[in-house]
Amino acid sequence: xxxxxxxxxxxxxxxxxxxxxxxxxxxxxxxxxxxxxxxxxxxxxxxxxxxxxxxxxxxxxxxxxxxxxxxxxxxxxxxxxxxxxxxxxxxxxxxxxxxxxxxxxxxxxxxxxxxxxxxxxxxxxxxxxxxxxxxxxxxxxxxxxxxxxxxxxxxxxxxxxxxxxxxxxxxxxxxxxxxxxxxxxxxxxxxxxxxxxxxxxxxxxxxxxxxxxxxxxxxxxxxxxxxxxxxxxxxxxxxxxxxxxxxxxxxxxxxxxxxxxxxxxxxxxxxxxxxxxxxxxxxxxxxxxxxxxxxxxxxxxxxxxxxxxxxxxxxxxxxxxxxxxxxxxxxxxxxxxxxxxxxxxxxxxxxxxxxxxxxxxxxxxxxxxxxxxxxxxxxxxxxxxxxxxxxxxxxxxxxxxxxxxxxxxxxxxxxxxxxxxxxxxxxxxxxxxxxxxxxxxxxxxxxxxxxxxxxxxxxxxxxxxxxxxxxxxxxxxxxxxxxxxxxxxxxxxxxxxxxxxxxxxxxxxxxxxxxxxxxxxxxxxxxxxxxxxxxxxxxxxxxxxxxxxxxxxxxxxxxxxxxxxxxxxxxxxxxxxxxxxxxxxxxxxxxxxxxxxxxxxxxxxxxxxxxxxxxxxxxxxxxxxxxxxxxxxxxxxxxxxxxxxxxxxxxxxxxxxxxxxxxxxxxxxxxxxxxxxxxxxxxxxxxxxxxxxxxxxxxxx
Amino acid sequence: xxxxxxxxxxxxxxxxxxxxxxxxxxxxxxxxxxxxxxxxxxxxxxxxxxxxxxxxxxxxxxxxxxxxxxxxxxxxxxxxxxxxxxxxxxxxxxxxxxxxxxxxxxxxxxxxxxxxxxxxxxxxxxxxxxxxxxxxxxxxxxxxxxxxxxxxxxxxxxxxxxxxxxxxxxxxxxxxxxxxxxxxxxxxxxxxxxxxxxxxxxxxxxxxxxxxxxxxxxxxxxxxxxxxxxxxxxxxxxxxxxxxxxxxxxxxx
Numbered sequence: 013x014x015x016x017x018x019x020x021x022x023x024x025x026x027x028x029x030x031x032x033x034x035x036x037x038x039x040x041x042x043x044x045x046x047x048x049x050x051x052x053x054x055x056x057x058x059x060x061x062x063x064x065x066x067x068x069x070x071x072x073x074x075x076x077x078x079x080x081x082x083x084x085x086x087x088x089x090x091x092x093x094x095x096x097x098x099x100x101x102x103x104x105x106x107x108x109x110x111x112x113x114x115x116x117x118x119x120x121x122x123x124x125x126x127x128x129x130x131x132x133x134x135x136x137x138x139x140x141x142x143x144x145x146x147x148x149x150x151x152x153x154x155x156x157x158x159x160x161x162x163x164x165x166x167x168x169x170x171x172x173x174x175x176x177x178x179x180x181x182x183x184x185x186x187x188x189x190x191x192x193x194x195x196x197x198x199x200x201x202x203x204x205x206x207x208x209x210x211x212x213x214x215x216x217x218x219x220x221x222x223x224x225x226x227x228x229x230x231x232x233x234x235x236x237x238x239x240x241x242x243x244x245x246x247x248x249x250x251x252x253x254x255x256x257x258x259x260x261x262x263x264x265x266x267x268x269x270x271x272x273x274x275x276x277x278x279x280x281x282x283x284x285x286x287x288x289x290x291x292x293x294x295x296x297x298x299x300x301x302x303x304x305x306x307x308x309x310x311x312x313x314x315x316x317x318x319x320x321x322x323x324x325x326x327x328x329x330x331x332x333x334x335x336x337x338x339x340x341x342x343x344x345x346x347x348x349x350x351x352x353x354x355x356x357x358x359x360x361x362x363x364x365x366x367x368x369x370x371x372x373x374x375x376x377x378x379x380x381x382x383x384x385x386x387x388x389x390x391x392x393x394x395x396x397x398x399x400x401x402x403x404x405x406x407x408x409x410x411x412x413x414x415x416x417x418x419x420x421x422x423x424x425x426x427x428x429x430x431x432x433x434x435x436x437x438x439x440x441x442x443x444x445x446x447x448x449x450x451x452x453x454x455x456x457x458x459x460x461x462x463x464x465x466x467x468x469x470x471x472x473x474x475x476x477x478x479x480x481x482x483x484x485x486x487x488x489x490x491x492x493x494x495x496x497x498x499x500x501x502x503x504x505x506x507x508x509x510x511x512x513x514x515x516x517x518x519x520x521x522x523x524x525x526x527x528x529x530x531x532x533x534x535x536x537x538x539x540x541x542x543x544x545x546x547x548x549x550x551x552x553x554x555x556x557x558x559x560x561x562x563x564x565x566x567x568x569x570x571x572x573x574x575x576x577x578x579x580x581x582x583x584x585x586x587x588x589x590x591x592x593x594x595x596x597x598x599x600x601x602x603x604x605x606x607x608x609x610x611x612x613x614x615x616x617x618x619x620x621x622x623x624x625x626x627x628x629x630x631x632x633x634x635x636x637x638x639x640x641x642x643x644x645x646x647x648x649x650x651x652x653x654x655x656x657x658x659x660x661x662x663x664x665x666x667x668x669x670x671x672x673x674x675x676x677x678x679x680x681x682x683x684x685x686x687x688x689x690x691x692x693x694x695x696x697x698x699x700x701x702x703x704x705x706x707x708x709x710x711x712x713x
Numbered sequence: 714x715x716x717x718x719x720x721x722x723x724x725x726x727x728x729x730x731x732x733x734x735x736x737x738x739x740x741x742x743x744x745x746x747x748x749x750x751x752x753x754x755x756x757x758x759x760x761x762x763x764x765x766x767x768x769x770x771x772x773x774x775x776x777x778x779x780x781x782x783x784x785x786x787x788x789x790x791x792x793x794x795x796x797x798x799x800x801x802x803x804x805x806x807x808x809x810x811x812x813x814x815x816x817x818x819x820x821x822x823x824x825x826x827x828x829x830x831x832x833x834x835x836x837x838x839x840x841x842x843x844x845x846x847x848x849x850x851x852x853x854x855x856x857x858x859x860x861x862x863x864x865x866x867x868x869x870x871x872x873x874x875x876x877x878x879x880x881x882x883x884x885x886x887x888x889x890x891x892x893x894x895x896x897x898x899x900x901x902x903x904x905x906x907x908x909x910x911x912x913x914x915x916x917x918x919x920x921x922x923x924x925x926x927x928x929x930x931x932x933x934x935x936x937x938x939x940x941x942x943x944x945x946x947x948x949x950x951x952x953x954x955x956x957x958x959x960x961x962x963x964x965x966x
Binding site for chain 2: 053
């Protein structure tokens with residue numbers, strides 16, 4: 013049969029070709045942009061250098077006006093130093109006398125500059141009382157030269173502009189272009205799946221199923237409408253062959269029955285071998301119409317991915333700049349520190365999602381998954397649009413609550429959609445599709461959101477999120493209207509009851525895993541990634557785009573490591589060790605800031621945090637089934653997992669609160685260190701608490 | 714052209730459009746912000762001169778509202794750079810105390826000016842008016858207390874026109890790159906998916922002969938060979954069983 017990764021090999025090859033084309037196109041755009049920057053910016057910087065030079069000249073003339081000889085001025089180099097500090101594109105400044113001899117200078121002296129000062133044209137300019145300023149390009153430097161004259165010519169002032177300043181400006185753009193490349197790669201794979209792959213995969217899957225059915229002797233006909241593409245045509249041909257067989261079979265059966273009806277005695281005896289053959293055929297082969305439930309729903313399952321991706325992307329795009337936006341709309345709340353207030357919208361969002369999810373599951377079951385998603389995406393669209401227009405913190409909280417409610421509705425309904433269309437045999441595959449869409453959105457969203465926020469502002473970026481949510485709404489509207497329930501998903505889901513929550517809250521085994529592993533992991537995630545990183549990066553003079561890049565590092569780590577760690581922890585069956593190691597690595601991440609507060613160290617913090625979370629995240633939820641078998645027996649699987657998820661999400665809500673309180677006492681660095689230290693302690697406590705236990709591994713849930 | 718190939722090409726075009734569009738967008742906004750910053754800092758250089766003069770006067774014990782030489786100096790500085798449209802000095806309440814435009818003295822500046830000045834973490838601040846940009850400096854006395862604000866109004870045109878010009882060129886480069894991709898990518902994709910299309914063609918070809926009775930062995934060395942083999946043998950077996958039944962029926966007469 014078809015090789016499992018056949019399609020993915022094709023996707024990667026296609027993605028490779030598309031990426032090569034994209035890189036070439038980006039190189040062309042960058043080259044032309046560089047030319048434009050070079051041509052247009054240099055005269056502007058020269059103009060600025062002239063203004064600065066004029067200001068310095070005034071100072072020099074003031075000093076000579078007090079009678080200080082021109083060649084005995086004090087503090088000229090210091091003044092140049094101040095000029096460089098305020099204008100990093102200036103790399104050299106000098107004052108020369110009327111013969112071009114150097115009197116004062118600051119900065120790295122460019123080669124051949126002294127010859128330049130002595131050029132007759134430059135000396136003549138210094139002697140000309142009507143001369144203003146003159147731009148010159150020598151070697152790697154641009155020079156702006158200005159005569160210094162009071163009642164008589166004194167000398168020349170030269171400001172050197174670093175020839176590479178345009179390169180330095182474009183280097184910042186290059187970082188964003190690299191982000192665009194990474195995002196493009198993920199978009200490519202997502203689009204390949206959405207525009208071609210979903211249909212292709214389901215078509216090939218159906219073909220494979222059809223072959224299997226026919227091998228097992230099932231020639232029942234399906235009345236499906238086939239797509240008008242290569243696979244569709246192929247399936248139509250197979251359908252036709254099956255139809256012909258069925259017609260032939262019906263005809264033969266009809267003929268035999270007719271003959272049997274009219275036959276008597278010897279003639280009936282002669283028909284016996286044909287009847288025997290028919291019996292044999294009936295025992296081995298099946299003809300007629302295929303029952304409806306055997307028709308697979310892979311195509312419809314795949315169709316959830318695009319709307320989910322677009323919707324989650326809308327929210328993820330806001331991650332890198334939301335705290336900074338809140339900071340802009342801040343209003344003083346009596347008795348609450350501004351740091352805590354900045355974290356409030358994130359906390360509220362997480363809290364609504366945490367509390368809403370258990371109950372929205374059964375609601376979406378009642379109203380229908382598609383309808384629930386439509387309602388959720390509509391609410392979120394309004395929320396994003398209103399957030400873009402927010403007046404102050406108060407209404408922002410309301411709009412973010414709408415976003416949270418919509419998010420929870422869409423998330424739960426999409427999860428239900430997958431559950432409804434999968435059985436035990438393909439549930440893992442269904443959830444891989446679901447999680448895949450979310451992971452890709454978390455890679456692309458924060459980085460693109462940061463870039464947008466930096467360039468078009470926070471409000472327009474939120475408006476773009478609203479557009480994305482609207483696009484997801486349109487994609488959701490294209491989902492099948494008919495609700496499907498597989499036999500395994502027919503049991504109605506319910507939220508955990510208070511009695512179960514209370515009982516599990518005081519259960520040592522359950523709380524060891526939830527309180528020492530799941531909750532701290534979520535706290536450090538939201539506390540560090542959603543609150544501290546965006547704010548800290550902006551506080552040290554960086555941009556939201558940089559915060560987005562940082563969050564992208566985290567998401568890329570998750571995408572790369574989670575599948576690997578999930579399979580390794582499943583195969584080794586020592587999930588507790590993966591959780592321990594993951595927590596300890598997460599806990600060590602923030603402690604890196606004890607070494608230095610440099611930008612590279614912060615990169616290391618996010619990298620380690622991503623690594624730690626990726627190692628522990630898959631093993632954690634699977635460990636519930638290993639760790640709490642007794643509790644599952646008593647309260648049921650749904651209740652234990654329901655409470656586990658609820659507490660885990662409460663950790664999400666607590667993260668920004670804890671981080672903000674820590675910032676009040678110890679500043680950003682202190683907060684990073686303290687929150688990591690807390691997770692490290694939890695990790696060590698979890699390791700000690702689970703040491704020596706022999707768990708009975710259960711299948712991952 | 715096969716529909717699958719068309720879809721793959723569409724993916725390539727959509728992704729390229731996104732990437733090239735984003736690159737053009739980034740370059741344009743980088744240019745706009747860079748030129749905006751250059752122009753702003755140039756204007757602020759003019760402002761620093763006035764700030765130094767005000768601070769020197771304050772250090773001599775003069776009152777902020779009694780700087781008689783300031784208007785002339787402001788006029789001089791305004792004239793030194795054609796970009797500057799006007800210079801205002803206003804107090805905490807937003808009331809203009811000195812201005813190069815006499816009609817503005819005594820009037821209130823827009824609230825956004827005072828808000829921008831208050832929110833700024835440094836002494837420099839910026840804001841935008843309908844047709845001009847404003848770059849400002851918070852004026853502090855010897856005790857580091859803010860006594861007022863200096864605002865330099867300058868034309869948006871300098872930045873807007875330069876950005877529009879650069880934007881046009883970047884857009885043209887982006888359109889050119891995209892068109893080049895639109896030609897190259899389909900060709901490259903066709904080469905890459907040749908094998909896949911061959912597999913599909915083999916599958917389609919085999920499917921057209923599914924019902925052939927002759928025991929045709931078509932080996933295309935495609936990824937679907939085994940599946941096609943199974944398909945054929947299943948159909949052949951079923952047909953054989955039905956043939957058998959036909960024969961028995963015929964022999965029964």
